[in-house]
Amino acid sequence: MNSKLYKLMNWPEIEEIIYSDGDDPHRILGAHKVGSSLLIQTFYPMAEEIEVVPLSGTKKYKMELADEAGFYAVLVPYKENFKYKYRIKLENGDVKEMFDPYNYEGRMDREDFIKFNSGIHYTIHEKFGSHPMEIDGVKGTAFAVWAPDAARVSVIGDFNDWDGRVNQMRRVDHDGIFEIFIPGALAGDGYQYEIKTKGGVCFKRPDPYGYAFKDKNSETTKITEIEDIKWTDDAFIKNRTKFNRDSDPLSICELSLDSFASRHQNHIPDFEELAKEIVEYVKDHGFNTIELKPVMDHIPGHLFHITGFFSIQTKYGDPAGFKKFVNIMHEAGIRVIMDFVTTFFPKLQCGLNSFDGQALYEYADPRMGVHPRTGDLIFDFGRKQVTNFLLANAIFWVDTYHLDGLRVADIAKILYLDYDRKPGQWVPNMYGGNENLEAKDFLCNFNSVLKTKFPGLLTLTKETSCWPRVTGELDDGGLGFDYKWNNGWTKDFIDYIQNDPLFRSGNHNELTFSLVYCYTERFVLAFTHEEIGRGLEGLYDLMPGDSAQKMAGVRLAISYLMAHPGKKMLYMDPNELSIDNAVFLENMIHSLNEIYYKSPALYQIDTNDSGFEWINSMAAEECMMSFMRKGESDNDMLIVVVNMAGVDRTFEVGVPADGKYYEIFNSDDTCYGGSGIVNPGRIEAGFGEVDGRPYSIPVKLASSSLAIFSYTAYTTQEKKIRKIREEEANNKMQEREKTLRELKNRQEKEEVELLKELHERYEKELAAQEEAIEKKYEQIEEERISSIVSEAALKSISGKKKTQTAKKTTAKKPAAKKTATKKAATKKTTNSKTDKKEDKK
Numbered sequence: 033m034n035s036k037l038y039k040l041m042n043w044p045e046i047e048e049i050i051y052s053d054g055d056d057p058h059r060i061l062g063a064h065k066v067g068s069s070l071l072i073q074t075f076y077p078m079a080e081e082i083e084v085v086p087l088s089g090t091k092k093y094k095m096e097l098a099d100e101a102g103f104y105a106v107l108v109p110y111k112e113n114f115k116y117k118y119r120i121k122l123e124n125g126d127v128k129e130m131f132d133p134y135n136y137e138g139r140m141d142r143e144d145f146i147k148f149n150s151g152i153h154y155t156i157h158e159k160f161g162s163h164p165m166e167i168d169g170v171k172g173t174a175f176a177v178w179a180p181d182a183a184r185v186s187v188i189g190d191f192n193d194w195d196g197r198v199n200q201m202r203r204v205d206h207d208g209i210f211e212i213f214i215p216g217a218l219a220g221d222g223y224q225y226e227i228k229t230k231g232g233v234c235f236k237r238p239d240p241y242g243y244a245f246k247d248k249n250s251e252t253t254k255i256t257e258i259e260d261i262k263w264t265d266d267a268f269i270k271n272r273t274k275f276n277r278d279s280d281p282l283s284i285c286e287l288s289l290d291s292f293a294s295r296h297q298n299h300i301p302d303f304e305e306l307a308k309e310i311v312e313y314v315k316d317h318g319f320n321t322i323e324l325k326p327v328m329d330h331i332p333g334h335l336f337h338i339t340g341f342f343s344i345q346t347k348y349g350d351p352a353g354f355k356k357f358v359n360i361m362h363e364a365g366i367r368v369i370m371d372f373v374t375t376f377f378p379k380l381q382c383g384l385n386s387f388d389g390q391a392l393y394e395y396a397d398p399r400m401g402v403h404p405r406t407g408d409l410i411f412d413f414g415r416k417q418v419t420n421f422l423l424a425n426a427i428f429w430v431d432t433y434h435l436d437g438l439r440v441a442d443i444a445k446i447l448y449l450d451y452d453r454k455p456g457q458w459v460p461n462m463y464g465g466n467e468n469l470e471a472k473d474f475l476c477n478f479n480s481v482l483k484t485k486f487p488g489l490l491t492l493t494k495e496t497s498c499w500p501r502v503t504g505e506l507d508d509g510g511l512g513f514d515y516k517w518n519n520g521w522t523k524d525f526i527d528y529i530q531n532d533p534l535f536r537s538g539n540h541n542e543l544t545f546s547l548v549y550c551y552t553e554r555f556v557l558a559f560t561h562e563e564i565g566r567g568l569e570g571l572y573d574l575m576p577g578d579s580a581q582k583m584a585g586v587r588l589a590i591s592y593l594m595a596h597p598g599k600k601m602l603y604m605d606p607n608e609l610s611i612d613n614a615v616f617l618e619n620m621i622h623s624l625n626e627i628y629y630k631s632p633a634l635y636q637i638d639t640n641d642s643g644f645e646w647i648n649s650m651a652a653e654e655c656m657m658s659f660m661r662k663g664e665s666d667n668d669m670l671i672v673v674v675n676m677a678g679v680d681r682t683f684e685v686g687v688p689a690d691g692k693y694y695e696i697f698n699s700d701d702t703c704y705g706g707s708g709i710v711n712p713g714r715i716e717a718g719f720g721e722v723d724g725r726p727y728s729i730p731v732k733l734a735s736s737s738l739a740i741f742s743y744t745a746y747t748t749q750e751k752k753i754r755k756i757r758e759e760e761a762n763n764k765m766q767e768r769e770k771t772l773r774e775l776k777n778r779q780e781k782e783e784v785e786l787l788k789e790l791h792e793r794y795e796k797e798l799a800a801q802e803e804a805i806e807k808k809y810e811q812i813e814e815e816r817i818s819s820i821v822s823e824a825a826l827k828s829i830s831g832k833k834k835t836q837t838a839k840k841t842t843a844k845k846p847a848a849k850k851t852a853t854k855k856a857a858t859k860k861t862t863n864s865k866t867d868k869k870e871d872k873k
Contacts, residue, residue, distance in 0.1 A: 034096075037107055040071055041098055049075050050101045052184050052196060052228060055203035055210070062134030063114065069107045070114060074132065077102035077197055079120045084108060085129070087115040102197075115168075131170050131215035138204045138211035139174055145205040148178075151416030154481065156424045157342060161241030164219045164257045172215035173255050175201065175223075177239065178417060179388035180208025183230045189223030189255075191216050196226035196234065207417070208388070219257045222246035229389035237387055238339075240421065244346050250329050250339035251382045258432065259352040265362035265434060272367065272436055273488035277514045277554065281635040283625050284369065284601040285319035286560055288335070289327060289348060291567075291605050303353035307360040313606060314366055316618055318625030321367040323439055323492075323601065325561065327354065328373075336371070336441060337378040337408075341425045351432070358434050369437035369490060370429065374422050374478070375446045376408040385409060393418050399459050400468075403445065405452045413446065413470040422474070423481055430486055437490030438482070440513075444497040446471040451497075472511070479512030490514045492556060503554040518555035518598055521546040522563050525592070529585055532576050533655065533678025533735065540652035543676075547649075550597050551641050557593050558601035567605030568617055581678075583613060584736040587620060587699040587706065588676065591738040594624040595634070595661065595672045597644050616705030623704075627697055627740065632663035633670045647671070647686055648723045658685050658723070670696075671741040675733035680709060683731045686723025690754060692716060692744040693729050700734035709734035715741070719761045 048054035049061065063072045072084055074095070082104045084093040095104035108114070117131045140159050147153035160176045175187050186196040191214060201210035217223070224236045238245065242253035292306055292313075301309075314322055329340035344354050361368050377384050377393070379402070384393040394409040395401030401410050412418045429435055445451050450458040450466045461469050479491055494517045495502050504510020524542040531539055564570035568586060575585030594600060602621070608614055628634050637643025647658040655677035661670045671693065675681050687693065693715040700706030715729045722728035733739060746754055 037071075037096060037098075037105055040066060040107070041105065046099060046103055049200070050099060050103055050197075052186065052200060054200070055182075055184055057200040058134050058202045062132050063116075065110055066107070068110050070110050071105065071107055072116070072132075073098075073103070073105040074118060074134075075101075075103050075197060076118075076120060077195065078122050078193060079104070080123050081121045083119040084116050085119050087117065092119070131172070133172075133199060133212055133214045136167060136213040136215075138176070138202065139213075140176060140204060140209065140211060145207065145209065148209070148420055149205075149207050149416060151420040151423070153420055154424055154427050154485075156420055157241050157428050161239055161243065161342065162217075162223065162253070162255045164217075164255060167213060170215045171218065172213055173217040173219075173221075174211070174213045175217075175239075176209060176211045177201070177225055177241075178207075178209055179225070179227055179392070181229070181390040181392070182208070182210070182227045182388040183232075184228040185210040185388075186226040186228075187212060187214060187217075187223055188226045188236070189217060190221040191218075191223075194224075196228075217255060219255050221255045222252040223255060224252060227388055231389075233389065235389075237382060240384060240387065240393075241342050242340060243351060244343045245329050245340055248332070249382075250331075253340075253343075254346075256343075256351065259350070261352055261355045261359065263355075263359055263434065265359055268362040268365070269434065269488075275488055275490075277490070278639045279636050281629050282321060282515075282556070282599040283319045283628060284321045284323050284556070284558075284599070285314050285317060286323045286325070286558075286601055286603040287605070288325040288561070289345070290325075290335075291607060293348065295606060300347055302349040303357040304349075304360065306348060307357040309606075311360060311364045311366065313604075315364065316622065317604065318622040319602075320365070320625075320629075321369060321436075322361065323369040323437075324371065326371045326373060331378060331380075334378070336373050338373050339378070339380070339383055341377075341421075342428060355433055362434065367436040367490075368434075369439055369492065370435050371441065372426060372429070372438040373441045374411065374426070374474075375441045375443060376403060376406075376410055379407055379409050393421070397459060399453070399457060400449065403452060404457065410446060413468065413474045419474050419477070423478060426478065426482060427485065430482065430489060436488075437492065437514075439492040440475075440478075440494075442494045442496055443471075443475060443502075443511075444495050444499065447475075447495075447499050448497060475511050475513075476506055480506055483512070492516070494519065501553075514554060515556045515599060516553045517558045517560065517601075518546070518550065518553075519558075521550070521555070521557055521596070521598070522559060525589070526563060526574060529589055529676070530574055530576060533676065536655045536676055537652045540655070543657060544649050546596070547644065547646075551639060554639055555598040556601050557596055557598040559589070559593065559603055560601065561603045564603055567603050567608045568614075569605065569608040572609060572613075577678075581736065583616075583705055584700070584734070586617065587704055588674070588736045588738055590617070590621060591624060591697070591699045592674060594628055595738065595740060597638055597661075599635075599638070600628065613705065616703075620699065620704040623697065631661075631668070631670060631742075632665070633661040633668045636663040636668070645688075647725065654681065654683075656681065656683060658683070660688070667743065667745060669743045671729075671743065672738065673731050673733060673741070674738045676736060678735050680732070680734050683733065684718075684722050684728050685731050686721070686725030687717055687727045687729055687743075688725050689743065689745070690717045690727050690758075691746055693741045694744065695739055696742045697740040698733075698737065699739070700737040706737065707734050709737070711739060711741075719758060 042060060045060045049057055061073050061075060063070045074082065076082060079102060082095045084095060084106055093106050093108050095106040098105045117129055119127065119129050121127050144153060144159055148156050160178065163174045165174055177185060179185050185201045187199045187201060188194045188196050192198040199212055199214050201212040204211050224238055226234060226236050228234045238251055239253040243256035243258060244254045246252040246254035289306055292309055293301055310322065325335045326338060327345055328338050329343045329345055331337040331339060344351050358368050379385050387393060391401060393411060395412045403410065411422065426438060447468055448466055449461065449468050461467055482489055482491060491513050492515045493502065493513050496519055501510035502516045503513050506512040524545060528536060528539050528542040559571060571589060572582050572586050575582040643662050645660040645662065647660060649657055651657065656675055658673045661672060662668065671687060673683065673685055695711040698710045700709050702708040709732055711732055717727035717729055720728060731739060
């Protein structure tokens with residue numbers, strides 16, 4: 033090496049490059065003006081020799097090996113806008129040409145840094161990640177990544193033999209943003225970030241902002257250019273802004289692309305092929321919206337363990353293919369909602385977990401950052417760069433793929449600091465409470481930003497605790513979601529319907545309880561993949577009884593979901609049940625959706641209790657209920673009658689208005705696979721109070737079935753006829769009541785006279801009995817006295833003197849005795865009579 037060049041060498045900085053310890057390689061690598069020359073330096077360990085080849089002219093400049101590790105340098109005459117490339121001869125004899133990546137400035141500026149670090153750079157995905165582009169006629173890819181705790185970050189990939197020493201990135205912001213433009217790195221190449229910690233540990237990570245993966249294990253990101261397509265959904269997008277979340281019908285078919293793809297045995301379908309199949313399937317069942325399980329790259333078999341938040345499942349095609357999928361749905365008038373996971377991410381060795389060697393995307397404290405039950409990691413919602421990542425991710429999917437809504441996974445896991453945690457295992461907030469205030473602010477901001485940027489976009493969520501006002505307005509303390517899954521209703525209904533019909537009566541409150549709270553939020557009634565697993569087949573397996581009873585239970589469950597207040601959602605799997613049963617259920621679901629769209633009573637007043645009224649909610653022993661659904665017009669009223677017992681029943685159901693009632697749906701209809709117990713034709717309301725209503729209709733229902741009746745008011749002529757009939761009925765009723773009153777009065781008089789007669793007869797018989805008793809006692813007393821006198825006369829015969837003396841004495845004493853005896857006898861008789869009277873009484 034010549035002495036002039038040697039003196040220009042900054043050996044500490046060169047060592048920093050050689051040992052890959054620095055974060056500003058642009059400071060030394062590339063071309064730098066030195067006096068009247070250009071000092072060009074590069075580090076390429078696999079090179080045997082390197083030449084600098086100017087783009088204009090024929091002279092080449094051989095670089096000198098400054099360090100045996102592979103550091104080369106050369107001095108060339110200075111020229112303005114000197115353009116060159118390297119001609120590199122590798123150790124294996126191959127020759128390659130490449131442009132110097134250290135001659136290109138970063139794409140991000142101070143405004144980008146401020147907005148990102150403040151959490152408001154909603155298009156940051158256009159700067160971070162990998163973006164193929166052409167700069168000054170040179171094709172390559174711009175890379176940017178956030179890794180604040182890294183000592184050094186390099187891009188490794190197919191374009192540099194996966195050597196982390198070759199393309200070291202420059203830290204362009206003190207908060208940890210690294211950038212580099214690598215010429216020759218093209219779409220389709222695989223790459224990773226090699227991160228070196230301040231402790232000297234090196235490891236590899238895929239790109240958090242990558243659009244696709246190159247391998248099945250989601251370890252290698254693929255440089256991907258998202259191509260645009262010719263969208264034909266402008267009218268659909270414009271029309272969705274008119275959707276009224278309170279008063280318009282919403283019937284969602286939840287489905288998985290993997291389920292539809294599994295039906296193809298010989299090949300893997302692409303997005304367009306899947307779209308055509310799904311459109312036909314959804315149309316056949318009558319839904320107006322689909323909700324896709326996550327279509328991002330994820331751990332195999334775990335759809336909600338996302339590994340690539342910006343990447344599409346490449347097994348069905350590229351991003352342009354998914355755009356065509358959504359466009360086909362919109363052309364068919366079908367809204368597309370996607371499951372969106374913002375609450376957690378998997379704890380993988382290669383992923384967001386400890387991305388730069390420290391907790392970055394997750395909370396550092398495991399008491400906040402790790403789910404104790406699942407081990408999943410929780411996003412750090414207090415870090416603005418993390419919330420920016422999530423917001424930009426949501427905007428990316430909606431904006432890039434024209435999605436109509438996002439369904440956020442269970443937010444209870446992030447809203448409560450003590451979720452699934454025991455005392456001492458969680459950290460209270462600044463006020464000592466268990467609410468994660470940072471997560472709450474993020475969700476509010478999430479809804480605010482999305483609704484502002486995309487009018488008509490729907491946001492849904494699942495929330496399994498009791499967080500208030502999930503669907504409340506943001507300016508009124510709510511979280512701002514449009515809808516919330518009604519998991520309480522789903523759990524209660526499934527718990528009820530799983531019981532044998534003989535034992536359902538004791539659980540009747542599980543059916544009625546949902547009406548206590550169903551207007552506290554804007555709810556979606558849902559049989560989701562979480563509850564029924566394999567779609568209708570999973571619902572079928574939950575039902576008790578034989579196959580016929582199970583099918584009746586499935587028909588009842590779906591019918592009840594459609595009739596109950598709330599928007600509708602049903603998880604469907606194309607591989608469900610037998611062909612015959614699937615056809616019957618397809619017919620029924622299609623009919624129910626048609627009725628739903630055509631009946632304002634089922635959706636028009638769906639968010640307040642004026643659209644619902646109980647008719648009979650107390651018939652627990654009969655496992656029966658009946659209620660009204662009402663629209664803005666009286667003629668919109670529908671009557672719903674449910675028989676959840678295991679036997680057929682006939683009910684007299686009270687109705688609020690006189691008129692004609694028609695059965696518009698019965699889950700036991702033969703076209704749905706039922707036994708055919710229906711209520712055909714016109715049913716005229718009968719006069720007479722039932723269920724507290726002035727009129728009633730007779731209803732026959734098969735076991736485990738539901739019927740819906742429409743109401744039609746009578747015409748003027750029919751009203752006249754009905755009025756005459758009603759007057760006749762009233763007259764008959766009045767005559768009947770009058771006759772009953774007369775009969776009652778006559779009966780009361782006869783009863784009074786009979787009682788009087790019986791009383792008099794009783795008094796006479798009592799007096800006669802008392803008189804007979806008195807005579808009897810007098811007779812007994814006389815006989816007794818006579819006996820005493822006779823006995824005394826016999827004793828007087830014994831002696832004359834004594835007799836005479838005795839007679840004198842006896843004549844006096846017995847007289848006194850007789851008087852006393854008579855008094856005693858009289859008293860005894862009186863007492864005996866009194867006792868007898870008391871006995872009589």
